[in-house]
Amino acid sequence: MIRVERTMRVERPAEEVLRYLADFGNAPEWDPGTEACVRLDDGPVAEGASWRNTSRFRGRRTELTYRLERRAPDRLVFVGHNRTVTATDDIAVRAVDGGTVVHYRASLRFHGLAALAGPFLRGEFERLADAVADRLPRVLTDR
Template sequence: MITVERSFVVGLPLDELVAYLEDFSRTEEWDPGTVRCVRLDEGPVRPGARWRNTSRFRGRTTELEYRLVEREPSRLVFVGENKTVTATDDLSFEAASPSVTRLDYRASLRFKGLARLAGPFLRSEFERLGDEVAERLPTAATQHRT
């Protein structure tokens, strides 16, 4: 399993940042690997909501179906799956001030079958993607507000 963790601050109040990130289709705005992300169901975003995420990694395109498995006032957990990997995005929020939120972002990938053999060789690339998320997400979230 590969786990990438980043902590950073975003210039939004906690509730606004959670509202922005609970719609997983917005990964197109801040995740460098996401090419497209589309909601598969309708209604309010709540546990059980689903998205189809198309990502590009090392020149290959793959699709995962994500679902929101946990939604609390200061935590979101999404799990995506296909035949080769289970991906978990765990986001925890803490108000640093009334207008700034600290985000602890953890992305974990558990490879299946033969793909498990490639996992250790991919860690550095996932670390680089984690750096890009930490750079892009704060800007995307604050720009979305305006």
């Protein structure tokens, strides 16, 4: 399993940050690896909502189906899967003086033969997490 974590500060209220991040359809704006993220169901963004996420990683396009597994006032947990990987994005938000601290944790569990490549991909995922930590605060500030 690969885990990456980043902590960022943004100058927006925590409720606004959580509301924006809860809609995983916004991922192409803040996640440099995501090309598209389309909602698969209707209604309010609540636990159980799902999206088809199309990402590009190491020159290859991949699709995962993500589901919002947990939505709390200070935390979101999305779980995405396909036949090769299960990805968990765990996002915590905490109000601080004049803004919000966002703690982003991504975990990837590879399946089958892909599990053998997992350890060799850590550096790529660290770079991707760095790019998220750079882009997400800018996107939220510009909103």
